[in-house]
Amino acid sequence: MKAKTFTRHLREGVKSLTRNGWMTFASVSAVTITLLLVGVFLTVIMNINHFATKVEKDVEIRVHIDPAATQEDQKKLKQQIEAISNIESITFSSKEEELKKLIKSFGEQGKSFELFEQDNPLKDVYIVKAANPQDTVKVAPKIEKMPYVSKVQYGQGEVEKLFSTVKAGRNVGLILIAGLLFTAMFLISNTIKVTIYARRTEIQIMKLVGATNWFIRWPFLLEGLFLGVLGAVIPIILIFTAYNSIHGVFNSKLNGTMFELLPYSPFVYQISALLLFIGGMIGMWGSVMSIRKFLKI
Incomplete structure (x- = not known):
């Protein structure tokens, strides 16, 4: 397409916005309301997904090492764990460190555990994290069968419920967003269709004098783009303002x-x-779909 032709289409698209003031207002209002809903849902769902990801990353396998294991045995055990696929990290925590963590976790009441510093009953621990948190339930049983492993803890039963809940939450979120986008496309398409219907005579005249389908489409396509972008401005401003306030209070x-x-x-x-x-995409899609029937002469 030549630059001169594109400039003409661009000019016609802008003129249409001002020429059909009330229809433009109606279209932009429909876009604004639907995109505000989409924006709010996206903000909520993306933050829920953020929480879920952080929770998943905190899932770990605590491998309690048999007290009879020597340092050489512990090294061999670490090598065996590393040989399992999808292992992200292995961190050693001595029984002294484990006791300190236990005392700290109980706060003031933890002082009573200080008596065990001389005769520590806890075990050395390997803290294992799977590259994919969902693999934790597969990795843990493999480690449990290894020599010099006293006990394996990973929240068995609760972890499976957590992953199931997170997966269900994500799926529901995707379905809601897809449904909302479909609704937005339907509403915006119908609103733009009314705008184009009011100008059907103009389209038919252009078609009769020999204008190609794409020559007729381009101004409407650009007009749809402008309507979509204009309709996104208010939701963006509101989300900027609201999220800034909510972010400050919550965090x-x-x-x-x-x-x-x-x-x-x-x-x-x-x-x-x-x-x-x-x-922009929904605006252009709505214009293309709405004008299609008027090009069949």
């Missing part, structure tokens, strides 16, 4: 926990770019 109270929200930056910029893209 000040939940600082240091796994329930921290996604960082303000670059998250809001990613959401903004996504809303602009969705708005």
Whole structure:
């Protein structure tokens, strides 16, 4: 396409926005409402996914080493664990370190455990993390069968429930977003269809004088793009403002926990770019689908 022709299409697309003021307002309003809902759902679901990922990463296998194992036996055990596929890390924690952690976890009441410092009943531990947290339930039984392993702990029973809940939550989130996007496409397409229907005579005249289908489509395609982008502006501003306030309140109270929200930056910029893209694509799709029937003369 020549630059001059594209400029003409661009100019016509902009003119259409101002020429059909009320229809433009109706279309932009429909886009704004639907994209605001999409933006809110995306923000919530992406933060839930963030929480779920952090919870999954905290899943670990605690391998209690038999007290009879020598340092050489411990090295061999570590090598055997490393030989298992999908192992991300193996960290050694001595029984002295384990006792300190136990005392610290009980706070003031933990002082009573200080009596065990002279005769520590705890065991040395290997803390194992799988590269894929879901593999934990497969890796743990393999380690349990190895020599010099006294006990293996990974939250058996609870971990499986956690992974099942997280998976269900993600699937529900994807279904909601897909449904919302479909609704947005339907609403925006119908709104744009009304705009184009009011100009059907103009399209038919252009077709009769020999204009090609794409020559007619381009101004409407660009108009749909502009409508989608304009409709995304208000949701972006609202999400910028609201998320900034919510992020400040939540993270000040939940600082240091796994329930921290996604960082303000670059998250809001990613959401903004996504809303602009969705708005533009749906606007163009709505224009193309709406004008199609009027090109069949």
